[in-house]
Amino acid sequence: MQMQTQHKTIAYEHHHYPDERGRFGNFGGKFVPESLMTPLAELEAAYLDSLKDEAFQEQLRQLLHHYVGRATPLYYAPRFSAMVAPGVKIYLKREDLAHTGAHKINNALGQALLAKRMGKKRIIAETGAGQHGVASATACAMLGLECIVYMGEVDIERQSLNVFRMKLLGAEVRAVSSGSRTLKDAINEAIRDWVTNVETTFYLIGSAIGPHPYPRIVRDYQAVIGQEARQQIIEQEGRLPDIVMACVGGGSNAIGIFYPFADAPSVQLIGVEAGGVSLQPGQHAATLVAGTPGVLHGTLTYLLQNEDGQILDTQSISAGLDYPGVGPEHSYLKETGRATYVSASDTMTLHGLQALSQSEGIIPALEPAHALGYLLEIGAQGKLAAGTVIILNLSGRGDKDVLTVAKALNVQVQA
Numbered sequence: 204m205q206m207q208t209q210h211k212t213i214a215y216e217h218h219h220y221p222d223e224r225g226r227f228g229n230f231g232g233k234f235v236p237e238s239l240m241t242p243l244a245e246l247e248a249a250y251l252d253s254l255k256d257e258a259f260q261e262q263l264r265q266l267l268h269h270y271v272g273r274a275t276p277l278y279y280a281p282r283f284s285a286m287v288a289p290g291v292k293i294y295l296k297r298e299d300l301a302h303t304g305a306h307k308i309n310n311a312l313g314q315a316l317l318a319k320r321m322g323k324k325r326i327i328a329e330t331g332a333g334q335h336g337v338a339s340a341t342a343c344a345m346l347g348l349e350c351i352v353y354m355g356e357v358d359i360e361r362q363s364l365n366v367f368r369m370k371l372l373g374a375e376v377r378a379v380s381s382g383s384r385t386l387k388d389a390i391n392e393a394i395r396d397w398v399t400n401v402e403t404t405f406y407l408i409g410s411a412i413g414p415h416p417y418p419r420i421v422r423d424y425q426a427v428i429g430q431e432a433r434q435q436i437i438e439q440e441g442r443l444p445d446i447v448m449a450c451v452g453g454g455s456n457a458i459g460i461f462y463p464f465a466d467a468p469s470v471q472l473i474g475v476e477a478g479g480v481s482l483q484p485g486q487h488a489a490t491l492v493a494g495t496p497g498v499l500h501g502t503l504t505y506l507l508q509n510e511d512g513q514i515l516d517t518q519s520i521s522a523g524l525d526y527p528g529v530g531p532e533h534s535y536l537k538e539t540g541r542a543t544y545v546s547a548s549d550t551m552t553l554h555g556l557q558a559l560s561q562s563e564g565i566i567p568a569l570e571p572a573h574a575l576g577y578l579l580e581i582g583a584q585g586k587l588a589a590g591t592v593i594i595l596n597l598s599g600r601g602d603k604d605v606l607t608v609a610k611a612l613n614v615q616v617q618a
């Protein structure tokens with residue numbers, strides 16, 4: 204379904220979205236079969252009730268601190284900063300240091316606790332790069348819940364390490380052989396499972412996508428990233444940053460760091476999408492850069508689609524950004540002009556990964572390496588003034604991507 208919306212400048216009303224219909228301006232909502240309307244209403248009611256349950260919130264806070272390892276550090280990267288541009292200060296929000304190696308655990312833990320509170324003991328999840336699958340399997344193992352993870356065959360091949368981690372944690376990994384055999388198709392299969400087993404099953408969505416209330420729930424659980432970063436940058440710099448930057452696939456790590464800064468107009472929000480090989484159709488996953496509004500996976504948002512509304516294939520060196528849609532709140536941020544969305548090619552991404560690894564001794568995941576590569580590019584173009592303070596959400600560590608990177612750089616790795 205292809206829909207057009209008018210682009211206009213709208214004040215971003217922080218903390219007022221989504222509205223009671225689950226809409227972020229024109230975007231969001233519930234585009235699902237009738238059989239899922241009641242479960243979604245039950246989920247929303249349970250979530251809103253959990254916000255008022257101090258015992259639940261305290262349990263989540265304690266687990267985030269003692270189990271996940273929050274607060275994660277905000278690290279000033281001096282040598283990488285110097286590589287980007289003279290006088291620029293780049294801070295890395297170190298989500299790679301959270302338990303399981305990425306930001307995904309924040310949301311997986313919150314939703315798993317919510318599922319247990321609702322009496323749901325069977326958890327299903329989808330995963331692309333495998334990090335949400337690992338985080339879901341981790342939370343389920345710790346809470347004693349059954350976990351089934353849907354994953355496309357292409358992603359299983361390029362993320363074999365994470366597949367084994369999920370199995371080691373006791374999860375069942377179900378390979379998806381339909382369509383492009385990537386994240387989009389894994390979500391399709393998870394939704395089919397949920398429709399069939401809705402009475403006993405909780406669908407633990409991994410990004411800020413899907414029908415309401417999922418985009419809000421995921422954003423709220425990931426907002427701990429930006430809440431910490433805002434406090435940390437004031438402690439270290441005495442002021443807010445000029446730019447907050449993050450990679451965007453579905454967009455959970457980006458909305459998690461953007462949302463707590465969205466009410467500060469002086470802070471520029473920049474999301475970096477997967478530019479792939481080129482911005483020709485089928486060769487990238489830059490949804491907000493090159494897409495149009497339509498409906499996918501239960502929500503109205505920007506999509507990569509043709510004139511008939513058929514979803515286009517995507518391409519990215521990064522499995523975690525290889526998705527033809529994006530969270531509806533990002534579509535709203537784009538429409539209001541509150542955030543800017545750009546793309547970084549696979550080549551720029553590899554440059555960013557190597558540069559951070561060799562300048563700071565931190566091997567990032569391919570997903571945030573898109574933002575690192577973009578920074579290097581605009582720095583080389585003279586677009587960053589001395590004195591600019593930037594926070595970049597380093598959403599995951601690069602262990603999972605070593606074989607992919609080695610292959611891209613034509614380096615033989617002994618198995």
